Amino acid sequence: MKYLEEFRDPELARGLLEDIRAAVTRPWALMEVCGGQTHTIIRHGIDQLLPEGVELIHGPGCPVCVTPLEVIDKALEIAGRPGVIFCSFGDMLRVPGSDRDLFRVRGEGGDVRVVYSPLDALRIARENPDREVVFFGIGFETTAPPNAMTVHQARKQGIRNFSMLVSHVRVPPAIEAIMTSPDCRVQGFLAAGHVCSVMGVEEYPELAARHRVPIVVTGFEPLDILEGIRRTVRQLERGEHTVENAYERAVRPEGNPAARAMLEDVFEVTDRAWRGIGVIPGSGWRLSERYRAYDAEHRFEVSGITTRESALCRSGEVLQGLIKPHECEAFGTTCTPRNPLGATMVSTEGACAAYYLYRRLGTPAALEVTPVG
Amino acid sequence: MPLRDHPRVVMGHGGGGLMSAELVENIFAPAFGGSTLADSAALTLGGARLAFSTDSFVVRPLFFPGGCIGDLAVNGTVNDLAMSGARAAYLSCGVILEEGVEMSVVGRVAQAMGAAARAAGVAVVTGDTKVVEAGHGDGIYLNTAGIGLIPAGVDLRPQRAVPGDVVIVSGEIGLHGVAIMSVREGLEFGVEIVSDCAPLGGLVDAMLAVTPDLHVLRDPTRGGLAAALNEIAAAAGVGVAVRERAVPVPPEVANACAILGLDPMYVANEGKLVAFVPREHADAVLAAMRAHPLGARAAVIGECVAEHPGMVVARTALGGTRVVDLPLGEQLPRIC
Numbered sequence: 001m002k003y004l005e006e007f008r009d010p011e012l013a014r015g016l017l018e019d020i021r022a023a024v025t026r027p028w029a030l031m032e033v034c035g036g037q038t039h040t041i042i043r044h045g046i047d048q049l050l051p052e053g054v055e056l057i058h059g060p061g062c063p064v065c066v067t068p069l070e071v072i073d074k075a076l077e078i079a080g081r082p083g084v085i086f087c088s089f090g091d092m093l094r095v096p097g098s099d100r101d102l103f104r105v106r107g108e109g110g111d112v113r114v115v116y117s118p119l120d121a122l123r124i125a126r127e128n129p130d131r132e133v134v135f136f137g138i139g140f141e142t143t144a145p146p147n148a149m150t151v152h153q154a155r156k157q158g159i160r161n162f163s164m165l166v167s168h169v170r171v172p173p174a175i176e177a178i179m180t181s182p183d184c185r186v187q188g189f190l191a192a193g194h195v196c197s198v199m200g201v202e203e204y205p206e207l208a209a210r211h212r213v214p215i216v217v218t219g220f221e222p223l224d225i226l227e228g229i230r231r232t233v234r235q236l237e238r239g240e241h242t243v244e245n246a247y248e249r250a251v252r253p254e255g256n257p258a259a260r261a262m263l264e265d266v267f268e269v270t271d272r273a274w275r276g277i278g279v280i281p282g283s284g285w286r287l288s289e290r291y292r293a294y295d296a297e298h299r300f301e302v303s304g305i306t307t308r309e310s311a312l313c314r315s316g317e318v319l320q321g322l323i324k325p326h327e328c329e330a331f332g333t334t335c336t337p338r339n340p341l342g343a344t345m346v347s348t349e350g351a352c353a354a355y356y357l358y359r360r361l362g363t364p365a366a367l368e369v370t371p372v373g
Numbered sequence: 374m375p376l377r378d379h380p381r382v383v384m385g386h387g388g389g390g391l392m393s394a395e396l397v398e399n400i401f402a403p404a405f406g407g408s409t410l411a412d413s414a415a416l417t418l419g420g421a422r423l424a425f426s427t428d429s430f431v432v433r434p435l436f437f438p439g440g441c442i443g444d445l446a447v448n449g450t451v452n453d454l455a456m457s458g459a460r461a462a463y464l465s466c467g468v469i470l471e472e473g474v475e476m477s478v479v480g481r482v483a484q485a486m487g488a489a490a491r492a493a494g495v496a497v498v499t500g501d502t503k504v505v506e507a508g509h510g511d512g513i514y515l516n517t518a519g520i521g522l523i524p525a526g527v528d529l530r531p532q533r534a535v536p537g538d539v540v541i542v543s544g545e546i547g548l549h550g551v552a553i554m555s556v557r558e559g560l561e562f563g564v565e566i567v568s569d570c571a572p573l574g575g576l577v578d579a580m581l582a583v584t585p586d587l588h589v590l591r592d593p594t595r596g597g598l599a600a601a602l603n604e605i606a607a608a609a610g611v612g613v614a615v616r617e618r619a620v621p622v623p624p625e626v627a628n629a630c631a632i633l634g635l636d637p638m639y640v641a642n643e644g645k646l647v648a649f650v651p652r653e654h655a656d657a658v659l660a661a662m663r664a665h666p667l668g669a670r671a672a673v674i675g676e677c678v679a680e681h682p683g684m685v686v687a688r689t690a691l692g693g694t695r696v697v698d699l700p701l702g703e704q705l706p707r708i709c
Contacts, residue, residue, distance in 0.1 A: 004624070004631055013691045045693010091634075107381035116558050222691055337701050338391060348634060358695035360684075 007221030008044075016226035017049055023233050027053040029185045030232050031178070031321050033171060034140075034192035035062030035349030036220050042354040044222045054233060057185065057321035058354075060174050060274065061192055063139035064091050064347035065319060068273040069309055071167040072097040074302040075136055078165065080110045081300070085128060087121035088136040090114045095346050098308040118150035118164075125154070125162035134296045137164040141195045144168045144285060145259035148266035151287065151294045165296040166286055169272055171195050172203040173283035179211040183322055188232040190218040190225070193247035198263075200255030204243045212241045219247040266291055275343055276316025315342035318351050325355040332356060389595025389641075390700035413453040415523055415530075422525075424459035426450050427518035433511045435482065437556045439548075439568030443485030445643060446515040448572045449594070451493045455577040456590045456646065458529045459521030461493060466500040466517055471510035482513055493572035495519065526585040531608035533588040538677035539655035540613060541648045543576060543662055544569070544670040546598050547626035550640035555629070562629045571644030576667045580648065583661045589649035592642070596700050599638040601647050602685045603699040613685040615675035615697065638687075639700050649677055 032038055038058045041047050047056050060066055076097045079086035086102070093102040093114065106112040111131075115121050118135050125133035137147040147164065154162045171192060178184055191204065196217045208215045214235035218228030227246050235241065245251055263285070272284020287295045296302075313335065314328040325331050325344070335341040337353055344350035348357075385392040397410055413426040430446040451461040466486065470479065490497050552568040554560060573592065580587060589609075593601035598620070606613045622630075622637045630637050644667060650658045655673065662668030675687075685697040 004628060008690055010618075010690050010692070043689070043695060044691050045689045045695060046691065048693040049691060103383040103385065104379070104381070107379070107383040116560065357698050360696050 004221070007219070007223040009223065012223055013049075013226055016223065016230055020054065020226070020230050020233055021051045023230070023237055024051050024053050025237060027055065028187050028233055028236050029055045029057055030188045030190060030229060031057040031059045031186040032190040032218070032225070032228075033059040033061045033175065034195070034220075035065065035347065035351070036194075037190060037192065037218065037225060038062070038351050039349050039354055040220055040222060040225055042358045045358075046222060046225055050229070054229065056229075058318065058324075058351035059178070059189075059321060060277065060319040061140065061171065062319075062344065062347050062349040062351070063143065063169070064095055065315065065343040065350045066169060066274040066277070067092075067095070067138045067167050067343070068275045069098060069307040070273070070305055071138075071165065073305045073307055074297065075165055076100060076102065076105055077302050077305065078134055078296060078300050079105045079112050080108065083131055085111045085113060085124055085131050085133045086136070087113050087115045087118075087124060087133060089116075089138075091347055091349075092136055092138065094340075095343050096340055098306075118147050119153070122150050122154055122157075122159060122162055125159050126157075129161060131161060132299070133162050134300075135162070135164045137166045137168060140169055140171055140192070141198045141263075142192075144267065145198055145256070145262050148262045151266050151291050152262060154294055155291060163294050163296040163299045164287070166267075167272070168267065168285040169274065170269070170283050170285065172207060173280050174274070175207055175215075177277070177280045177283070178320060179207070179213065181320060183320075186213070186321060188214045188236055189216070190228040190232065191215050193217055193219040193224070193250055196245075196247070196251045196255065198256050198259045200253050200260075201243055201245060201251070202253070208241050208243050214241050215243045217243070217245045217247050217251050219250065274319070276313075276319050278316075310341040313342035315344040315350075315352065318344050325352040326359070328352070332360060385701060388700065389600055392701060393595075394699075413457045413459075415457050415528075422523040424454045424457035424521050424523050425518070426453035426457075426520075427516065428453060430515045430517075431511065432553065434556055435478065435512050437568055438552050438565055440570040440643075441482060441485050442513055442515055443482040444489035445570055446517045447486050447489035447493060447495070447497075448570055448643060450517040450519040451495060451572045451574055452592045452594075452643075452646075454519050454521045455573045456529065456592055457521075457523055458527035458577065458581060458585075458587070458590070459523045460574045460578065461495040461519045461521040463521075464490065464495050464497045464517050464519040466497050466515065468500065468502045469510060469514040469516075470502065470504045471512050472504055472507040474512045478512065482515075486515075489572070493574060524581065524585065527581060527587075529587060529590050531589050531591070531605045534605050534609035534611050534649045534677050535588065536611055536677050536679040537652050538588055538649040539652050539673055540602070540615070540675045540677060541650060541655070541659055541662065541671055542593075542598065542621065542674050543573075543646045543648070543668045544644075545621040545623045545626070546593070546642055546645060547622060547630065547637040547640035549643040550597065551626050551629045553641075554633070560629075560633075562625060562632070564625050566623075566625050566629065569642055569644035571667055573644065573646055573667060576646065576662065576665045579661045579665045579668070580658050583657045584651075584654045586654065587648060587650055587658070591647050593645060593647055594643060595641050597637070597639040597641055598647060599636070599685065599697045600700055602697065605649065606685055607683050607699075609677075610682045612678040612681040612683070613675060614678045614680075615685060615687040617687045618690045619672055619674045621670055621672050638697055647674075
């Protein structure tokens with residue numbers, strides 16, 4: 001793998017920061033859509049280095065954070081049943097449901113396994129024909145294609161003891177929901193590069209034009225973020241609102257046709273609840289009629305779940321960019337990664353966790369490191 | 374809440390982070406009479422100063438690039454003793470075998486233990502073997518305990534870190550954790566990543582030969598460099614300031630971590646140490662480390678400061694800052 005050091009080069013970063021400083025004549029509020037971008041921004045201290053007028057608002061794009069509590073509770077219920085092997089990506093195991101998490105279910109005897117690919121779950125199903133194997137299919141347009149392909153494979157191979165608990169979400173309807181919110185302050189978007197590498201950019205020009213907001217497709221390394229900010233600010237200063245691709249090494253305008261075809265075959269668009277935000281029309285995918293037999297919600301009776309969300313947690317406002325994590329009264333006191341009230345404090349991509357991990361200190365000036373050695 | 378009240382043990386309790394520390398603090402230490410239960414205890418017995426340590430090994434898979442559970446078990450305890458400044462003299466070996474494990478596997482692990490003990494100059498002098506039913510273990514679990522003599526004038530404890538100390542790491546970090554992950558999960562990163570598993574007694578001897586006045590040594594195993602630095606910062610009530618660009622991370626580890634969404638600072642090492650050295654000795658100690666094969670890539674990564682006591686803070690390559698926290702439990706790869 002290449003392209004790591006090249007996109008973290010401090011000299012190039014300095015140049016981009018100077019460009020941004022030179023371009024800014026008044027305050028601008030930009031939203032990075034994806035939690036991976038938030039993580040990079042906070043992890044590398046990019047927000048500390050930007051000119052004062054440029055504010056980064058953290059968007060809803062953390063797949064772990066936005067999975068609805070009801071779905072988490074359904075996962076916990078299914079995972080605790082005898083005869084079930086419940087497979088999930090690792091960072092879902094810590095997400096709190098109403099009263100426990102998947103780690104706790106495993107500690108209580110549930111067979112919960114961390115996998116790195118949904119195909120691993122399918123292999124486990126093949127190897128355990130007398131057990132029911134369930135994969136927790138969450139995430140945005142990035143994780144949806146391999147999950148769709150896995151269900152497709154299960155059907156093709158006639159594997160009947162495999163099913164998927166699906167809670168996939170789509171980015172463009174979320175951008176629409178944010179822009180139509182009466183409290184919206186967002187003036188420009190850094191769109192999530194990996195989402196666009198699958199879906200292309202064709203959904204964005206109409207959004208950009210209608211809401212008069214620049215959308216710049218941006219990658220995940222520090223220089224990608226700075227270049228995205230530079231282009232967005234330049235558009236704002238010129239009064240432009242178009243779609244630009246600043247992640248050309250990964251994103252083609254049409255996206256990935258094979259992945260899109262797989263999505264269309266296996267999933268259908270549905271309304272979807274986002275944790276902390278509520279239902280956004282057309283913002284999710286579920287298994288289409290042809291694949292309904294592989295839907296864990298149909299296979300297991302998990303209706304009638306009553307959820308209990310923390311009354312203190314303001315993660316919904318964080319996810320909509322209405323407040324910064326540290327503006328929540330519970331932040332860092334009653335709510336920490338050790339004791340998270342909401343999913344934004346659990347996931348490493350969550351804005352609250354990023355702030356807690358990297359930003360619990362005063363001003364950076366107080367932290368000057370004296371050269372040694 | 375899910376992570377606070379644990380009626381049952383979860384994996385995070387063994388991750389070497391905050392949850393492990395709380396388990397010891399809340400359950401074991403009070404039951405044992407309030408002792409601090411350090412990785413390696415310095416004891417006085419019959420006029421001699423002894424270091425005493427024990428460690429258990431439950432690694433899966435048993436064999437990995439660069440080693441196996443056998444040499445890991447020997448080097449782990451040898452290194453815990455070395456962090457007290459002691460050369461390991463004698464080891465014990467407790468073996469728990471799972472019914473059905475192939476005898477050739479037991480033989481290979483035993484051979485590896487013997488070879489590692491000889492390389493570290495330590496004798497395995499007592500042991501015990503138990504067998505558990507099939508399905509009740511991962512093939513082989515090992516426990517090693519060891520003792521060694523602490524030389525006169527040497528006093529290495531986390532509490533001795535003081536502002537002004539120079540923080541040195543003995544080489545590239547993250548190799549062991551990524552090597553294990555690559556074979557455990559069948560992940561391929563384009564190049565084979567080999568564990569750094571090695572005995573550190575000789576390197577510590579070389580450092581102590583420069584000055585017995587080293588303040589702290591620590592092997593950053595579970596929880597990685599981040600956990601080791603945090604434990605020292607907390608124990609001494611000092612701050613640690615790290616220059617992120619100075620921390621040696623091999624490109625293959627950086628790439629693997631980037632793919633998995635992990636931070637190399639939190640990845641386990643089995644043949645590295647971090648040292649807090651008085652500033653006046655730092656250059657000489659660094660030179661001695663670099664002259665030793667296991668310290669050839671030693672680097673100054675930061676310093677001990679009076680600001681932000683109990684916290685580790687990194688200056689990022691771009692010039693920002695971030696807190697490097699104690700890991701909670703296990704590191705979990707990100708979903709995307």
